[in-house]
Amino acid sequence: MQDNKISDAVIRRLPKYYRYLSELEAAGVERISSSRMSKEMNLNASQIRRDLNCFGGFGQQGYGYQVLRLKQEIMKILGIGNAYKVIVVGAGNIGQALLKYKNFTNEGYNIVAVFDADEKMIGKNINGITVRPMSALPEFFAVNMIDIGIIAVPKPYAQKTADELVVLGVRAIWNFAPLDVEVRRGISVENVHLSDSLYVLSYHMRENDENH
């Protein structure tokens, strides 16, 4: 199919296509052309066709793309709906919010355990999942294959947690601590920096002021 390294810019547009196609599907739309997508998504039509062609010829000349087919292809590319096992480390605000968020589970990202360092949290039940002590991590990994580890611990513990998860055999890390965690080649990481987004927002807010 593909192989010559697809650029990050392309990969990061795929979720937007997925969201848009889901809307179309929900609205009962069967086919879509790159030009209509282009208008509704505020992207260039060439770019859309080029992006999709990185992964295969999903369209048909004179017709466009089948919404359902295209959506499923993108899901396959991104790996949505594959039943991953996920654990959360850190049962604070962010950890709890993620545990309670239904959408991830619906798409195959199943949170199967939570761990926390705080004695007082151990044994608590959050959305049907019991908080385990950090010390229970190794034995848990010994009997469960875990795909994704979510880091929701305070900044000073984030890198150490990442290191431990990698040693224990996690395939990917989704990090919510406000620093970029480093991992060895072969392990995937996404560092989510909510505050970065807030700063960019406040930059633009001020910029709007200047040009009144």
Place this chain on the structure above:
Amino acid sequence: MQDNKISDAVIRRLPKYYRYLSELEAAGVERISSSRMSKEMNLNASQIRRDLNCFGGFGQQGYGYQVLRLKQEIMKILGIGNAYKVIVVGAGNIGQALLKYKNFTNEGYNIVAVFDADEKMIGKNINGITVRPMSALPEFFAVNMIDIGIIAVPKPYAQKTADELVVLGVRAIWNFAPLDVEVRRGISVENVHLSDSLYVLSYHMRENDENH
């Protein structure tokens, strides 16, 4: 100072500089060169100097940059530490997590009220802030200048909420609902799509598999 439209790529690197400089400051480092920054941040040194020069000549030949000065300049550019008034609409998982998150307050983004549509939530106290009914929004805006509105409502209500906030006079919208809200020119928006980040993570995880 500047004016010829600075690219989004540059703006989005500023928070990284800010984070890095905060680390240096905490470590007691007084001066920093672009080449050391380059190594430690995995960026090109020319790029760093070029980025910073979009906003002014903060460095000194033969010396480098003063950590404290540079950090403060970036804070000024991004508008960090300015005492903004923020409200949250939606007191669900995400809304509550944001309310409880201390770091934003520390940097001047003060959450002053929460609103929710659910009768049962009204009057509850979350981190010292009482949940108000949605119907109280107009009167609240009548007596409070609000800078930023955080949207943490379910997807079907997100655009409507955005529209209302804009009419009431918000300057910026930080949206956590899983769709891009549209606003008129002059209003800033940041759409945070957590799941997009998860999809990209799962893409890379699969990609790692293929190249075993």
Place this chain on the structure above:
DNA sequence: TAGATTGTTAATCGATTAACAATC
């Protein structure tokens, strides 16, 4: 067949990197 729209090549644009003169 005529019309529509893709897949893909070629052109353009912008962002990144290299190089170096200016200067502390």
Place this chain on the structure above:
DNA sequence: TAGATTGTTAATCGATTAACAATC
């Protein structure tokens, strides 16, 4: 002054966009 490092111009690279032949 000599050394270091910036600010900035020039070169390179990659991503976006335009154009169009292929084809349904």
